Amino acid sequence: MGGDEDLAKTLESHRKYLLRYALFQLRDPSLAEDAVQDTLIAALAQRDGFQGRSQLRTWLTAILKHKIIDLVRKRGRGLPAHATP
Numbered sequence: 410m411g412g413d414e415d416l417a418k419t420l421e422s423h424r425k426y427l428l429r430y431a432l433f434q435l436r437d438p439s440l441a442e443d444a445v446q447d448t449l450i451a452a453l454a455q456r457d458g459f460q461g462r463s464q465l466r467t468w469l470t471a472i473l474k475h476k477i478i479d480l481v482r483k484r485g486r487g488l489p490a491h492a493t494p
Contacts (some may be wrong), residue, residue, distance in 0.1 A: 416456060420449050423469050430470060434477050444480055448473040 427448060430442035451472050452459070459468050 413453075417453065419465070420452050420469070422450070423466055426466065427469060429472050431473060431477060436479065440480060444473060444476045447476045451476070 414449045416480060422446060427445045428441055431444045435444065444494065448469060452469055455472075
């Protein structure tokens, strides 16, 4: 169980960087926090997918990019037809 706690602490140490990145992309603090939270949860769930071929921050940023894209797409589908992005 200590391994999971250590991993969670390591992932959490990247939160500030990830939040800045997400905020820059999304321009909404609430959405940025949601994207980062989803990223950290996904990283914990997919921890076996990290093979160490890149830096942990790079891997986390890649996950975050996908979460941001998903959020933007989801928000885009919710816009009325006459709305401009």
